[in-house]
Amino acid sequence: MSTVRGSTPRDDGFVMPAEWEEHDGTWLAWPERPDNWRLGARPAQDAYTAVATALSTHELVTVGVSDEQYPHCRTKLPPAVRVVELSTNDSWIRDMGPTFVVNRATGARRGVDWIFNAWGGLEGGPYFPWDKDERVARKVLEIEAADRYVSPFVLEGGSIDVDGDGTCLVTEECLLNANRNPDRTRGEIERNLRDHLGVDRVVWLGAGVFQDETDGHVDNLARFVAPGRVALTWTDDVDDPQYEISLDARTRLEAATDAKGRSIEVQLIPAPGPLYRTAEEASGVDSVEGTLPRREGDRLAASYVNFYIGNQVVLVPMLDPRRDDEALEIVGKLFPDREAVGIDAREILLGGGNIHCITQQVPVRPPAP
Secondary structure (H helix, E strand, O other): OOOEEOOOOOOOOOEOOOOOOOEEEEEEEOOOOOOOOHHHHHHHHHHHHHHHHHHHOOOEEEEEEOOOOHHHHHHHOOOOOEEEEOOOOOOOHHHHOOEEEEEOOOOEEEEEEEEOOOOOOOOOOOOOOOHHHHOHHHHHHHHOOOEEEEEEEEOOHHHOEEOOOOEEEEEHHHHOOOOOOOOOOHHHHHHHHHHHHOOOEEEEEOOOOOOOOOOOOHHHOEEEEEOOEEEEEEOOOOOOHHHHHHHHHHHHHHHOEOOOOOEOEEEEEEOOOOEEOOHHHHHOOOOOOOOOOOOOOOEEOOOOOOOEEOOOEEEEEEOOOOOHHHHHHHHHHHOOOOEEEEEEOHHHHHOOOOHHHHOEEEEOOOOOO
């Protein structure tokens, strides 16, 4: 049972914990739509399976899947992975799923159910409809038996990143976009984040990764790896449009302080590529009116920062043989208590995101007093 709370997480003493804090489990949603994933989503399903398998030895992994795909999905995934029937329009559970919050004083766990409009709705969103996706957060919270806060605010989980110590990272490109909450001021947006994440300070970056179809989600650009420390995607190529974006983010981060007054140390992670969609990759996607087309030559919003921090592993997308080893080594040093595992993730990237976008952590309930 999931009770709807009429207050806010902040009112009740709840905060969003950092991703590196211990998980009870991780959720994914199975890819299948042929107008986004090539070759009937079979290559993407292999990549999702690799992610679920790598996590399943250290925490409970739950995969939501349609009834039609259930037999195939159950066969692909190891027995330790829990598979449940869950209707979706696509498979980005980070964005359509709930954001879990905890009360460190009482040992309780609840979830925030944001409004989801598929990254902009009819004003730039990549597909229509998104009605099934909009119901996913409620269903996940029912299964997890977590009470629900219903936010009157359009927001995706990939557009926020927290340090678990009072600070949140966001981008102006996404949160101030007119296709999300056009009637909200910047101040109102900040108050909403404070109320629903339990944070005290919001650090605003400018744009997200170049050509990111999410309108610049922060989880593809910059991520907290510890309180006072942020990993940032970076290129030294001054002719690449990404250079000015990353330089602006670095300047803002180095000038900022977090909720505890700490200066922010920036760890640069080299960007892959630039990478582009091949003719073969484009031809394998069904062309459907109302869905963002996948064309040969599209620049892909590739980033190693789109990693996922599990209980004992950190999963890093492998995207470019020229830089994969360097990126994996850097991320591994950022998390010395975890094994850095590279996942061949180009097929996820072709769908519009990466490993962090397809996962959603369920934090443990804090010890009761």
